[in-house]
Amino acid sequence: MTATGYAADLGSYLDVDGLRTFYVERGSGVPLVLVHGAAPGACTLVSWQPNLDPLAAAGFRVIAFDQPGFGLTDLPADYSMEYRVQHAKAFLDAFGLERYHLIGNSVGAYVAARLALEDPRVDRLVLISSSVLAPRGSAEADALAREHSAELRAFEPSLESVRAMTMKTLYSPDLVTEDLVRSRFEMSSGQRYEAQVARRSATPQRSILDDLPSITQKTLILWGNNDKGAAVERSLLLFKLIPGAELHVFDRCGHWVQWDQSERFNRLVADFLGGNRSD
Numbered sequence: 298m299t300a301t302g303y304a305a306d307l308g309s310y311l312d313v314d315g316l317r318t319f320y321v322e323r324g325s326g327v328p329l330v331l332v333h334g335a336a337p338g339a340c341t342l343v344s345w346q347p348n349l350d351p352l353a354a355a356g357f358r359v360i361a362f363d364q365p366g367f368g369l370t371d372l373p374a375d376y377s378m379e380y381r382v383q384h385a386k387a388f389l390d391a392f393g394l395e396r397y398h399l400i401g402n403s404v405g406a407y408v409a410a411r412l413a414l415e416d417p418r419v420d421r422l423v424l425i426s427s428s429v430l431a432p433r434g435s436a437e438a439d440a441l442a443r444e445h446s447a448e449l450r451a452f453e454p455s456l457e458s459v460r461a462m463t464m465k466t467l468y469s470p471d472l473v474t475e476d477l478v479r480s481r482f483e484m485s486s487g488q489r490y491e492a493q494v495a496r497r498s499a500t501p502q503r504s505i506l507d508d509l510p511s512i513t514q515k516t517l518i519l520w521g522n523n524d525k526g527a528a529v530e531r532s533l534l535l536f537k538l539i540p541g542a543e544l545h546v547f548d549r550c551g552h553w554v555q556w557d558q559s560e561r562f563n564r565l566v567a568d569f570l571g572g573n574r575s576d
Contacts, residue, residue, distance in 0.1 A: 302551060307342065308369070313388045319369035320362035320388070321345075324353025327420070328394050329570065330387065331361035333368075334403030336466065336552075337493055339454050340368025344402060346477075347559035348566075355567035357398070363386055364408075366492030368484055376495045378404075378502035382411045388415070396420050398570045402555065403527075407428045407502055413514050414505065417418065419569050420483050422516045424535070426524055431531035432538070438528035440456030445526030450497055454486035468523045470553040508537040516542040517569045521550030521557060543569070 308321040321341050325571045329352060343347075365373035365384050373380060385408055389397070398421045402407025406427035415420045416488040424430065428442045448465075452458060459482040463473045485493070511514035516539045520532035529546055536544040545565060550557040 299366055302315060304554075305486065310369075311388070312416055314384055316365055316371040316373060316384070317371065318365075318388060319361055319416065320360060321349060323349050323359045324356070325358050326356045327358065327570070328392075328397035329357040329359050330389065330397050331359065332399070332400050332408050333361070333364065334369075334402040334405045334406035335364075335496070336403065336449055337454065337462065337485035337490075338483075339403075339405075340366065340484050342551070343477070343484055344483050345555065348563055350556050351559075351563040352567065354564065357567075357570070360397075364405075366496065372385045372488055372492050376492065376499035378407070379500065382408055389418070392528065393455045394418060399423070399427065400566065401427070402537075403427055403552065404429050404469060407505075408504060410429065410509065413512050413516075414508055418470045420511070421515055423519065423566055424516065425519045426521060426532075427535070428527040428531060430505075431527070431535040434528060434530045434534055438530050441528050442526060449510065452485070452493070454490050454505075456482050459485060465525045466494075466552050466556075468521065468549050468557045489568050506538065509535075512539050512542060516546045517553045517566070518542055519562065519565070520544070520546045520553050521552060522546055523550055524552045526552055531563070554560055 308319050310498045311318050330343050333339045340363045344363050349359055361371035363380050396418050399409045399412060399419050401421040402425040406424040407429045410430055413422045433439045437504055460478045467473060518536055520529055521530050532544055536542050547558045
């Protein structure tokens, strides 16, 4: 079944800054907010599919939302990264959370880091595979990121292009199922593709490299050794910028650590955040 086909059963909507914003809420306990990335098809029901239920079962109130112009959330008038950060803040304000843990994947890690720096309610922080957030590193690392960015900017939606893209996103080809391909295709076509095109000319994110040493939250960085866009050397550079951070690098793992190493990811995150697993 495609993403929109089961959205009515799995999620809800909330008006945030005038945008009908889709979100999924599972479990009870300490709130844990998930922020997806910005690649074509990235959204709650695709990016976090292997993690929502296990993290809820580990003792968290899992809250994952679609950012403006992604997934099942309305298209915004402002496609800048700054607006996506502001929308995330407004979403969290609408929930009235007193404290919450935070996980960000890829570009979503930039949003998560901004929230950690600007919102004292953030408790612990998990950052996954983010070239946007990390220092540029060597010429080779920079070239890899530029090539990956160019491929994403040139993306046009079709089942074939989504399949090829997902084969690069993930290390394990067995995970690139027809169900995943079709769901990611649906979430990257139509108005969502129009939003992707609009983001290309939007104001880019401002660098926060100089601010990262000011992060006070306990931080876990997760990275895939086989990431085809975010070189693993960048994970160490990011690690060195955040005081007291922990770094875990997975072999046989691509850009979506939460997919390629989902079982280990869910366990590590639950342990780091202090979940109440029964196993």
